Amino acid sequence: MSVSSLAEISELTPRDALGKALVELGSMYKDVVVVTADVGEATRAKYFGDRYPDRYFNVGIAEQDMLGVAAGLALTGFRVYAVAFAMFLMRAWEQVRNSIVRMNIPVKIVGTHAGFSDAYDGASHQCLEDIALMRILPNMTVIVPADAPEVYRAVIESAELRTPCYIRVGRDYTRNITHTLDYEFKIGKAVVIEDGTDVAIFTTGMTLWIALEAYNILKDMGYDPAVIHFHTVTPLDVHTVEEYARKTGAIVTIEEHLVRGGFGSLIAETVVQTYAVPMIMVGAYGFGRSARSPEELYRYYGIEPNEVALRAIELVKLRKK
Numbered sequence: 001m002s003v004s005s006l007a008e009i010s011e012l013t014p015r016d017a018l019g020k021a022l023v024e025l026g027s028m029y030k031d032v033v034v035v036t037a038d039v040g041e042a043t044r045a046k047y048f049g050d051r052y053p054d055r056y057f058n059v060g061i062a063e064q065d066m067l068g069v070a071a072g073l074a075l076t077g078f079r080v081y082a083v084a085f086a087m088f089l090m091r092a093w094e095q096v097r098n099s100i101v102r103m104n105i106p107v108k109i110v111g112t113h114a115g116f117s118d119a120y121d122g123a124s125h126q127c128l129e130d131i132a133l134m135r136i137l138p139n140m141t142v143i144v145p146a147d148a149p150e151v152y153r154a155v156i157e158s159a160e161l162r163t164p165c166y167i168r169v170g171r172d173y174t175r176n177i178t179h180t181l182d183y184e185f186k187i188g189k190a191v192v193i194e195d196g197t198d199v200a201i202f203t204t205g206m207t208l209w210i211a212l213e214a215y216n217i218l219k220d221m222g223y224d225p226a227v228i229h230f231h232t233v234t235p236l237d238v239h240t241v242e243e244y245a246r247k248t249g250a251i252v253t254i255e256e257h258l259v260r261g262g263f264g265s266l267i268a269e270t271v272v273q274t275y276a277v278p279m280i281m282v283g284a285y286g287f288g289r290s291a292r293s294p295e296e297l298y299r300y301y302g303i304e305p306n307e308v309a310l311r312a313i314e315l316v317k318l319r320k321k
Helices: 003-009 016-030 046-051 063-075 084-103 130-135 150-158 203-218 238-248 263-275 295-299 305-319
Strands: 033-034 054-056 079-085 108-112 142-143 165-168 191-194 199-203 225-230 233-234 251-260 280-282
Touching: 003 150, 016 033, 016 046, 016 079, 016 108, 016 150, 033 046, 033 063, 046 054, 054 280, 063 079, 079 084, 079 305, 084 263, 108 150, 130 142, 130 165, 130 251, 130 263, 142 150, 142 191, 150 165, 191 203, 199 203, 199 238, 203 225, 203 251, 203 295, 203 305, 225 238, 233 263, 238 251, 238 263, 251 263, 251 305, 263 280, 280 305
Parallel strands: 033 054, 033 079, 079 108, 108 165, 142 165, 199 225, 199 251, 251 280
Antiparallel strands: 142 233, 191 225
């Protein structure tokens, strides 16, 4: 992908980047189809439907049916993207497990409005459990992009996957930064954004900007932190996890998700089996709440740069005792 293309995507929101990527996939692959559950407008899946109406299926407010239809279409040879709100996709977890993942059918499931991105609608619409529910399924690839350009990359790259896949997408809030970073987006491979030896900040999804601001705070204070971005949660880049556990001896994880069962828990499960080091997990510890903006919820739950920097300093001091 050219830099100019990523620069163009950097002007979009995450869900608009999703819609643009689906339209481009439609021209790249004549076997791409999109199925949605009456949320085409809100998720931007309708962009695909407007361009390719004969390959776009709206099953109504019926996420369980949507995934059954998606599985059937995939079995007949189509590249299928099933798109709905992340929170309401979770009511169809049984269909994800039994109809798709258990038989290793390569349906791409896209959950939008994830995390705190739907701040305005409160806890009922804020999905903070989906990484945990999806990552525990065998055969499932889980991708959690950092911003709109990475949403675009993830959707485009996922077309060649021959396994089930879950892509977690926000709504409108984002700080688009990955288009300014020089790295190859490769599913299953973590990205070392900043190298360092004092403490490793591991991040996934939209919290990348928080990790980078925490990095700047720590550097200004004389610390040498590393920042590693895991856009792919599963399969996890275990090699990079172990490498930085050994290199720094301390890990802070950041996620826009419940820490129990989520990204932080996955990293803990990994380091305890490879090279155990002290860890602190920054994320949500309960349901969300109504707010004026996602930023307000980040502050409320302590998912912010100053908090991450403080937790990192705690670990460095603990390690040096």
